Amino acid sequence: AGKSDHQPGERSVDFPVSVVLPAGGTGERTGLQTPKQFCSFLGRPLISYTIQAFERVSWIQSIVVVVAKENVDLMTDIIQRFQHRKVRVVPGGSTRHRSICNGVLALGEGEEAAADRPKVVIIHDAVRPFVEEDFLYKIARAAKEQGAAGAIRPLVSTVIATTSEGYLDHSLERAKYRASEMPQGFTYDVIYEAYQRCSESDFEFGTECLHLALQYCGTNAKLIQGPPTLWKVTYKRDLAAAESIIKETLSQSACAVTGGSTQAVTLADALQKAVGALDMELDVIPDLMGENARYLLKEWNFIQVSVNRSCLSELEALLTDLEAANRALLHPLVVIWVHLSASDELSISERMAEPATIMDLAAAAKLRNILLYGIQLHQSKDTERWERSVLKVAEITSALIRERSPALVGQLLQA
Amino acid sequence: AGKSDHQPGERSVDFPVSVVLPAGGTGERTGLQTPKQFCSFLGRPLISYTIQAFERVSWIQSIVVVVAKENVDLMTDIIQRFQHRKVRVVPGGSTRHRSICNGVLALGEGEEAAADRPKVVIIHDAVRPFVEEDFLYKIARAAKEQGAAGAIRPLVSTVIATTSEGYLDHSLERAKYRASEMPQGFTYDVIYEAYQRCSESDFEFGTECLHLALQYCGTNAKLIQGPPTLWKVTYKRDLAAAESIIKETLSQSACAVTGGSTQAVTLADALQKAVGALDMELDVIPDLMGENARYLLKEWNFIQVSVNRSCLSELEALLTDLEAANRALLHPLVVIWVHLSASDELSISERMAEPATIMDLAAAAKLRNILLYGIQLHQSKDTERWERSVLKVAEITSALIRERSPALVGQLLQA
Ligand SMILES: [Mg+2]
Numbered sequence: 001a002g003k004s005d006h007q008p009g010e011r012s013v014d015f016p017v018s019v020v021l022p023a024g025g026t027g028e029r030t031g032l033q034t035p036k037q038f039c040s041f042l043g044r045p046l047i048s049y050t051i052q053a054f055e056r057v058s059w060i061q062s063i064v065v066v067v068a069k070e071n072v073d074l075m076t077d078i079i080q081r082f083q084h085r086k087v088r089v090v091p092g093g094s095t096r097h098r099s100i101c102n103g104v105l106a107l108g109e110g111e112e113a114a115a116d117r118p119k120v121v122i123i124h125d126a127v128r129p130f131v132e133e134d135f136l137y138k139i140a141r142a143a144k145e146q147g148a149a150g151a152i153r154p155l156v157s158t159v160i161a162t163t164s165e166g167y168l169d170h171s172l173e174r175a176k177y178r179a180s181e182m183p184q185g186f187t188y189d190v191i192y193e194a195y196q197r198c199s200e201s202d203f204e205f206g207t208e209c210l211h212l213a214l215q216y217c218g219t220n221a222k223l224i225q226g227p228p229t230l231w232k233v234t235y236k237r238d239l240a241a242a243e244s245i246i247k248e249t250l251s252q253s254a255c256a257v258t259g260g261s262t263q264a265v266t267l268a269d270a271l272q273k274a275v276g277a278l279d280m281e282l283d284v285i286p287d288l289m290g291e292n293a294r295y296l297l298k299e300w301n302f303i304q305v306s307v308n309r310s311c312l313s314e315l316e317a318l319l320t321d322l323e324a325a326n327r328a329l330l331h332p333l334v335v336i337w338v339h340l341s342a343s344d345e346l347s348i349s350e351r352m353a354e355p356a357t358i359m360d361l362a363a364a365a366k367l368r369n370i371l372l373y374g375i376q377l378h379q380s381k382d383t384e385r386w387e388r389s390v391l392k393v394a395e396i397t398s399a400l401i402r403e404r405s406p407a408l409v410g411q412l413l414q415a
Numbered sequence: 416a417g418k419s420d421h422q423p424g425e426r427s428v429d430f431p432v433s434v435v436l437p438a439g440g441t442g443e444r445t446g447l448q449t450p451k452q453f454c455s456f457l458g459r460p461l462i463s464y465t466i467q468a469f470e471r472v473s474w475i476q477s478i479v480v481v482v483a484k485e486n487v488d489l490m491t492d493i494i495q496r497f498q499h500r501k502v503r504v505v506p507g508g509s510t511r512h513r514s515i516c517n518g519v520l521a522l523g524e525g526e527e528a529a530a531d532r533p534k535v536v537i538i539h540d541a542v543r544p545f546v547e548e549d550f551l552y553k554i555a556r557a558a559k560e561q562g563a564a565g566a567i568r569p570l571v572s573t574v575i576a577t578t579s580e581g582y583l584d585h586s587l588e589r590a591k592y593r594a595s596e597m598p599q600g601f602t603y604d605v606i607y608e609a610y611q612r613c614s615e616s617d618f619e620f621g622t623e624c625l626h627l628a629l630q631y632c633g634t635n636a637k638l639i640q641g642p643p644t645l646w647k648v649t650y651k652r653d654l655a656a657a658e659s660i661i662k663e664t665l666s667q668s669a670c671a672v673t674g675g676s677t678q679a680v681t682l683a684d685a686l687q688k689a690v691g692a693l694d695m696e697l698d699v700i701p702d703l704m705g706e707n708a709r710y711l712l713k714e715w716n717f718i719q720v721s722v723n724r725s726c727l728s729e730l731e732a733l734l735t736d737l738e739a740a741n742r743a744l745l746h747p748l749v750v751i752w753v754h755l756s757a758s759d760e761l762s763i764s765e766r767m768a769e770p771a772t773i774m775d776l777a778a779a780a781k782l783r784n785i786l787l788y789g790i791q792l793h794q795s796k797d798t799e800r801w802e803r804s805v806l807k808v809a810e811i812t813s814a815l816i817r818e819r820s821p822a823l824v825g826q827l828l829q830a
């Protein structure tokens with residue numbers, strides 16, 4: 001939470017910027033049926049993460065997603081389902097360059113007057129979802145100043161030239177070369193002219209937009225080294241890496257709601273310290289009233305601390321609030337009910353009733369993309385035993401939030 | 416399980432092959448303190464996985480690991496702890512080439528007569544743990560025939576040349592170039608001579624062994640396209656990808672031990688079908704006696720199905736067998752106790768006793784690298800309800816085996 005914030009104006013740009021997102025790839029290299037951009041991560045297709053990365057940048061005015069004709073309906077559904085704004089879907093061409101060209105043309109046409117055309121067009125891959133605002137800013141500024149700009153990365157492997165018989169011919173001097181990555185940025189005029197002037201052969205076989213800008217507009221692109229996060233989801237292993245990054249981002253912080261009781265606050269404070277050691281930030285609040293309603297709006301996970309049996313109504317109220325705030329739209333949200341039994345002598349009927357109730361609540365919450373788990377611990381006057389219990393709650397909490405396992409919802413775990 | 420099997424002789428080589436594994440890297444690119452080769456995956460350093468990949472190839476006779484002087488003790492400990500065979504540790508030099516050279520020299524020296532020297536030396540990176548026997552075979556054969564051979568991969572990004580001012584100069588024609596990867600293979604004579612003849616500047620700044628073989632021995636390396644699994648753990652995201660691959664490999668199969676009772680067998684058969692739909696293979700056996708003792712020797716996970724209360728002694732016996740077979744040496748092993756209550760009317764004392772017992776057994780098992788979880792379900796004559804329960808056991812089982820979460824051991828989950 002908070003990571004995607006930025007100081008308004010500080011890094012803003014004073015010219016209109018739009019994005020073209022070619023998303024026509026077929027995903028051969030992952031070995032999967034579904035093209036990578038439509039592969040689901042925590043219930044949401046990868047391309048929606050990429051769109052979100054642009055959408056949250058205030059100075060980007062519109063996004064054109066270019067997909068194969070047969071995927072236009074699918075893409076339109078994705079945009080509606082995840083309530084994306086600023087986005088238009090355009091059918092692609094038979095090659096990458098034809099698709100990008102369609103996207104660029106779409107930015108210049110329609111009711112929009114020439115004055116509304118973007119000054120700068122950023123072109124990015126749908127399968128590079130972790131691009132950050134800082135870097136987009138650098139590309140947009142350099143594109144405005146130089147006409148064209150592109151991301152580069154150091155080469156990871158030595159590049160070698162091969163003979164036609166499959167033997168080593170020579171190896172390149174690594175320091176002179178770079179890998180060309182995305183995003184790239186162009187003034188609208190440069191990218192528009194480049195596509196107007198380029199040949200059929202360029203449309204068919206060309207790979208680099210930067211190269212067209214150089215060849216047809218005489219524009220030397222400024223190359224800017226990007227962070228490793230620009231990486232492209234290419235192979236099957238990259239799907240796991242992407243899921244892990246997404247999960248890590250969602251697991252950085254949680255908010256413990258105590259209801260204000262002394263025992264609950266004491267437990268929450270101890271938990272705060274224990275999860276802190278596990279690299280999770282925990283805020284402790286009495287309820288979600290007033291100022292604290294802001295916790296409903298950001299990417300927090302929730303821990304409802306309850307003492308004895310006063311609890312399930314608080315938990316139900318929390319679930320209602322989260323649903324009202326539409327908080328689980330973009331990814332499953334984790335809610336953990338931590339139940340502190342003040343006495344070891346809980347009546348049998350109390351012990352038996354809760355598991356079934358939590359299971360039912362969890363089944364209903366899951367339909368709304370909320371993953372509910374329970375953890376039970378007992379108050380103890382033995383300090384060592386108490387500390388062990390608290391540590392165990394912290395470990396279980398951290399594991400549940402990080403793993404976000406749908407199969408384990410509704411379980412009442414013992415600490 | 417079974418994936419690392421091979422038909423003896425079929426792809427064997429009839430000449431001695433040894434391996435040099437330079438492992439002196441400092442791990443800058445992951446942004447971590449620990450060099451990548453020593454980063455822990457499920458409790459075991461990455462380099463141990465790479466060693467294992469070579470160790471299980473019958474025709475590889477010895478492995479020399481070259482590590483920085485300050486890591487010789489650490490490396491020696493790793494070899495002892497994970498009971499690696501065929502491995503020697505050699506201190507590295509100040510550059511990659513000096514380290515590899517030390518490793519090559521170590522293969523030719525000592526009590527071994529010249530006749531015992533390897534015919535072919537395979538050089539590999541410690542941080543490419545997923546190399547497969549098939550590909551090692553290709554490299555070894557080509558090295559024997561041509562003097563040198565190396566793995567290549569297609570370029571993922573366009574390679575561009577930059578001007579000294581940071582602008583695009585030109586882009587390379589992608590089809591002519593390849594990324595040079597590992598493993599590489601050389602006849603002992605070629606790699607030995609190359610290092611004898613090469614200059615101080617080569618030792619200091621050189622990157623490619625293939626290049627030295629060409630320059631100093633006139634040996635043109637045969638280039639062989641390798642699979643994506645040759646990839647090198649380089650960035651932080653690669654750590655997640657590697658862990659995911661390791662977990663997936665360990666989660667392919669489980670063995671359900673029923674004790675032979677009709678109810679347990681019926682449940683296990685239903686589970687077999689349900690986890691099959693989740694891409695997990697499940698073998699059902701009555702016990703681990705006779706022929707079935709072989710299940711203790713391979714990478715199976717275990718499910719102990721118990722009916723009513725006859726169960727914990729069976730579970731304890733299974734844990735004892737697994738410990739005796741030293742089955743959790745290389746990675747944590749998952750054991751799931753599935754408890755079928757034949758009646759809904761279990762006495763309160765039965766319900767209360769089991770959770771504490773499972774928790775205690777799990778705590779003890781965890782010290783031996785065995786992750787024990789429990790799942791409880793109730794027999795039901797309502798077919799729909801019964802099928803729902805079985806499906807839930809399958810989902811929970813699959814999630815527990817895949818996620819291998821240490822924080823959740825000892826929990827008794829409800830299906
Ligand atoms: Mg922002």
Ligand SMILES: [Mg+2]
Pocket residue numbers: 419420421471472473548
């Ligand atoms: Mg083998």
